[in-house]
Amino acid sequence: MKTARKLAVVLVAGALMLSACSSKSSDGDGVKDTSATKGLPIAGVNLKYDPNTLVNDGKPIHLDWWAWGNIPQMQSFADAYQKIHPNVDITVVNQPWDDYWTKLPLQLQGPKGPAIFNVHNSQHENIIKYMAPYDIPIDELAADYTNAKAHVIDGKVYYIDLGLMSxxxxxxxxxxxxxxxxxxxxxxxxxxxxxxxxxxxxxxxxxxxxxxxxxxxxxxxxxxxxxxxxxxxxxxxxxxxxxxxxxxxxxxxxxxxxxxxxxxxxxxxxxxxxxxxxxxxxxxxxxxxxxxxxxxxxxxxxxxxxxxxxxxxxxxxxxxxxxYNGESTLGINKNASAEQQKAAQDFLRFYLTDSADMKALNLSLGVFPAYKPLADDPDIKADPAxxxxxxxxxxxxxxxxxxxxxxxxxxxxxxxxxxxxxxxxxxxxxxxxxxxxxxxxxxxxxxxxxxxxxxxx
The missing domain is CATH 3.40.190.10 (Periplasmic binding protein-like II)
Structure with a gap:
């Protein structure tokens, strides 16, 4: 809803302002990761994420992530991921809703657009042609995310619901x-x-x-x-x-x-x-x-x-x-470099299985979690809305x-x-x-x- 989106921008205006375009190269901050074995547990229930890997072979890589609101919650996902994979530099870019859907399609037409970006399903036709499908089996998504199969297009998924709002x-x-x-x-x-x-x-x-x-x-x-x-x-x-x-x-x-x-x-x-x-x-x-x-x-x-x-x-x-309508998960830019797309797909799995940050995002958006493991969470059940x-x-x-x-x-x-x-x-x-x-x-x-x-x- 347009009014909802405008007010969501107000919620975070001043919470965290970042430049509209990152000046960093695709190499990120130059930090390397030399240890695949991190001793961390595998996350997730049916859909799983194994953090004990090297992303981009441990070489530095940069990803821009465009969002129009709830920036602190997006930053929390990025920070948690970067602690595991320090060679991946993710910059969350705050683009106000009123400009987002004009700027984003233009940026996605070339290789310099954001590698990952937030999606709103009302703009499906505006951006779907620039999106890469998720590199995740649909049955895994559907096992842990309500309504995931409703988003299948010709056997592929480009985004799903992270939460349900009514x-x-x-x-x-x-x-x-x-x-x-x-x-x-x-x-x-x-x-x-x-x-x-x-x-x-x-x-x-x-x-x-x-x-x-x-x-x-x-x-x-x-x-x-x-x-x-x-x-x-x-x-x-x-x-x-x-x-x-x-x-x-x-x-x-x-x-x-x-x-x-x-x-x-x-x-x-x-x-x-x-x-x-x-x-x-x-x-x-x-x-x-x-x-x-x-x-x-x-x-x-x-x-x-x-x-x-x-x-x-x-x-x-x-x-x-x-x-009801769904608040959508992030999209991946099909025109980003092959290395960026692969790193973005890895971040996507992390994002979809990071229950702590997903819970915080659900509560900040006022949506019932589509992530089934959160359905019986006490804080979710106690939330008035x-x-x-x-x-x-x-x-x-x-x-x-x-x-x-x-x-x-x-x-x-x-x-x-x-x-x-x-x-x-x-x-x-x-x-x-x-x-x-x-x-x-x-x-x-x-x-x-x-x-x-x-x-x-």
């Missing part, structure tokens, strides 16, 4: 208590949620001082996820035809408009819901897992709790609780969906809220534009891989 409701604990609410009032249904939002709303006469629920600028995040609750897929049974203009999406629109009609929020109050929440103006917001880290970094005084997104009907299991998801197997992944969905759901809601466009017409316009944008993209949905998949119109 949405939940964040609430201000102080406002909750002041309104006389307790844990027993955590709403299970959307009807209950509306009543709780009313109790959390504060007005001074007609002036809204505290929104019970604010969804401004976050609509594209929940639109398709809440339609999944109602049994509506994003694509028809062929996996290629978008299904946007339908009763389920209209029901989602009407549900959220009704909350503003209740007076629990307003399109003109807190133009960005998550910022409004952090500033103590809104009591509840819908946000994805990245928001937990943002709150702790940018709004540390806010005491917050997280609960699972309500359901249409109490006591039932919906088609899916919500959609991850705990709120509940049964992660009942979340659906539509695939690396092109950005046209997010773009047009955003425009649709802007037209409804601010341009006085009839919701039915706005929904039809979104369907038409998304259909046009997908023409010729050869995109096929991954919805059919969902264990509870059922086709919808």
């Amino acid at each position: 949405g939940a409701i964040y609430y201000n604990k102080d406002m909750w208590t002041k309104a006389g609410l307790t844990d027993a009032d955590i709403p299970a249904t959307w009807d209950q949620f509306r009543e709780v939002a009313k109790k959390l709303t504060v007005r001074d006469g007609t002036k809204l001082k505290q929104a019970g629920f604010n969804f401004n600028s976050s609509q594209s995040a929940f639109q398709s996820g809440m339609a999944y609750q109602l049994g509506q897929n994003m694509f028809a049974a062929d996996g290629e035809t978008p299904t946007v203009d339908n009763p389920a999406n209209m029901q989602v629109i009407q549900r959220f408009l009704q909350m503003y009609e209740d007076g629990t929020g307003s399109k003109d109050f807190g133009t960005e819901a998550t910022t409004s929440f952090g500033q103590g103006q809104s009591a509840m917001v819908y946000a994805w897992g990245w928001y937990e880290g943002s709150l702790r970094a940018d709004f540390p005084k806010i005491k917050f709790g997280v609960f699972r997104t309500p359901l249409p009907t109490a006591g039932t299991t919906p088609y899916a609780f919500d959609r 991850l705990q709120a998801y509940g049964d992660i197997t009942r979340y659906i992944w539509p695939g690396a969906v092109p950005s046209t969905f997010e773009d047009n759901f955003t425009k649709m809601w802007q037209d409804i809220l601010y341009n006085k466009v009839d919701p039915a017409k706005a929904l039809t316009a979104a369907q038409q534009k998304i259909t046009t944008d997908l023409a010729g993209k050869n995109f096929t949905s991954a919805e059919h891989l969902y264990a509870a998949y059922a086709p919808s119109n």
Whole structure:
């Protein structure tokens, strides 16, 4: 999600700033490694990494690693690897999200681009032609990483999910208590949620001082996820035809408009819901897992709790609780030198089996670990955002969906809220534009891989 990525940049801006391009040669710092036998244990469960080797025959080699955020966590991986292989010099390069997807494809066209780089699946079409496949058997990846086989392309894998992120409701604990609410009032249904939002709303006469629920600028995040609750897929049974203009999406629109009609929020109050929440103006917001880290970094005084997104009907299991998306593992530049690619493949195995740093990265991103050995980790289980998801197997992944969905759901809601466009017409316009944008993209949905998949119109 674009908003998520921009805020992730804010989280680390100033934490560690590195030059946009490394001036080092591919020979690195000139340090040699002369000992393959390091006396270190083999890491991993099914997918394994043996550190007792010489990388690049022990000769110095340099790798640039481009990332747009969470730089300290990336640096931790690099530092841990370099302690084992001192001849491999890895420079983590912080490229802000707004520039990343313009600069990266250009750099990858030649041999001087970064040898390794972070991937976001929304940019799949933009970079896949520059990526080298993983030199790891798919069965090994799938044994330890959830959803790995969903990323197979013609028998090869170029990136997988490192963690799974979805949405939940964040609430201000102080406002909750002041309104006389307790844990027993955590709403299970959307009807209950509306009543709780009313109790959390504060007005001074007609002036809204505290929104019970604010969804401004976050609509594209929940639109398709809440339609999944109602049994509506994003694509028809062929996996290629978008299904946007339908009763389920209209029901989602009407549900959220009704909350503003209740007076629990307003399109003109807190133009960005998550910022409004952090500033103590809104009591509840819908946000994805990245928001937990943002709150702790940018709004540390806010005491917050997280609960699972309500359901249409109490006591039932919906088609899916919500959609999810994966935070992706790193990519390898196919235009890097053969030596750099081989070293990058070795680092990749280390990265995928470094459970301590992978856990820290999952927690910093607010994602449930795709690395199965971390699923029962106490810190993962205790994390508020991850705990709120509940049964992660009942979340659906539509695939690396092109950005046209997010773009047009955003425009649709802007037209409804601010341009006085009839919701039915706005929904039809979104369907038409998304259909046009997908023409010729050869995109096929991954919805059919969902264990509870059922086709919808």
